[in-house]
Amino acid sequence: MINKLLQLVFLLAFSVTGTADAAVKTIVLDGSTTVGPVAKSFATYFTKKYGIRVTVSESGSGNGAKSLINGSCTIAAMSRAMKDAEIAAARKKGVNPVAHVIALDGLAMVVHPANPVRSLSKAQISSIYHGTITNWKDVGGANARIVVIQRESNSGTQDSFKELVTGKSMQITGGAETQSSNGAVKTRVSTTPSAIGFLGLGFVDSSVKLIAVNGVLPSVKTVKNGSYSVSRPLYLYTNGQPSGPVKQFIDLPNTVEGKAIISELGFVNR
């Protein structure tokens, strides 16, 4: 909600400052909450170095795609690839979305630090989210009902989770709680002893405990060498091949400073 309000404010500000020229003076970036921290750090760095203002709003990957299609942002940040339907919609409006992978991100399964469970298989995670396994004791934990936490339907993280772990066609149980950002999921998991949730690797800290998936713990190393299977690229989308300042911004992950920002935030350089 707040993100959406912010987005609106930015949209208004953008429409007031004008259209043609604004692409050079301001870059408007909208989309994934997972990419958010990277985008914001990039924006701060970029503004300091080139004096060009970058506004970042985090309203979810789906909203990012929508904003790019509607022409209300210059760059869409997405934690999943654009869907065929979105690309078709973009083409119809004369927008040509071009993907740029800026980093890799592991999708980490997290539980409360007091939870004794260390490792789950993908099949077990699927059963938990499908609602067929409802108690921690069925997967080697204490006798307590599992509180399943998922993300809202705007979320690219949610789409990635379904694609990488449970399979796209599986329906997540109606009993699953829905939170609207990585931060909210972390808060819920860190305060709920019997909760399970999933986060972008960059958001994980000591308040939650990582679960090994199919025996592999997520880390920068295991994501980079591909042994941790639940990982995905993070994208920035532009309308056509970028040029000028937008290209400079998109190319940040190739610079030393950009790489430093990415790894500092817990994401994985390509």
Added chain:
Amino acid sequence: MADESVGERNRSNAFVVTARKRTLQKVAKTAGEGMLFSVAFFVAVIVLFIFYFVARDAIPFFQICGFSEFFTSTNWYPADEPGEFGALAIIYGSLMVTLGSAMIAVPMGVAAAICLSDILPFSIRQYAKPVIEMLAAIPSVAFGFFALVVLAPLMQDHGGPMLMWGWWILVSPFLLLSVIVIADLLTANIKDEKRRQQRHWMLLIALGLFSIFLLFKVGSVLNGIQILTGTNALNVSIILSFMALPTIVSVSEDALQAVGRDIREGSYALGATRAETIIKTILPAASSGILAAVILGIMRALGETMVVWMASGNSSHIPEPWFNYLEAIRTLTATIAGDMGEADQVTGSARFHVLFAMGLLLLIISFISNLVSERIVVRQRKILSGQ
């Protein structure tokens, strides 16, 4: 003498209305009335427009998917291909938190209003009412944050004791009152004064022991409950009741104040005690206003979005058993807020329109309850005025 005549002339000039002045006044009057009318008309038109635009986007959903799935299925998978749009659990969740918050806020709010208007001395009331009304000024996102970060973990860690203390604090005054009233009522018919007294005391002791047993028994059961998830219907109901309280207190206090001093003094003059005056005279006289306050408060709870989105857990299922307030639920408002971003016209048409169907449902519910309260208020007024 000269001064006086000058003064007289001036005075008479002041009351003479020239033709020009009269025209000006007429124009001003028409313009003023016209402006007021157009503002009022504009507001009415806005309401109609909201109905029109929401309905315009809601009706396509029913054309695509029909009514039965929306109202009877609990499968809410709007993102799937093809999507499932069963909103029964979501409608149920909305009603559940609204009822829950009403159950907390209405007795508390009305009691607080009575206390403010008839029991507290004026000097305290002067400060108490603005403080209560300040609750309404707290932004809902702050309430939501509190619910998510403070109340939810608190419920998970100390859920049982919290429920027990809540039960004791809320129920013991009501039990005490009802024991006294029931004992009085049951012995009222006994003619012999001595026997009546005897019976009265026996009943008081028996009922008192029973209610103390009830208090402890239910309290210990509640104490043993482990709350699994803090973002649940109870959490939201509590927070929503706080948000509805200022409305209920403020409006019903105004209604109680509107009952004139003459009625109160008449009641005292007939020998009624303060309790009798409040219960038998003032409350009935103010009941239509109190009802309006209650409906306003309930509408606030039904329409609230931010708190519910943050603290209800947003899981679209009907709790097991159906009255279990300790499970996560999902409401209409939160679903609209949460799913709007993804639901574009281009990516899935039914998915976009289903949210408007929910909005229309909310509109209709609030419209009907407004209508009902209006009817009740009118009827109450008729009864009170003796027609």
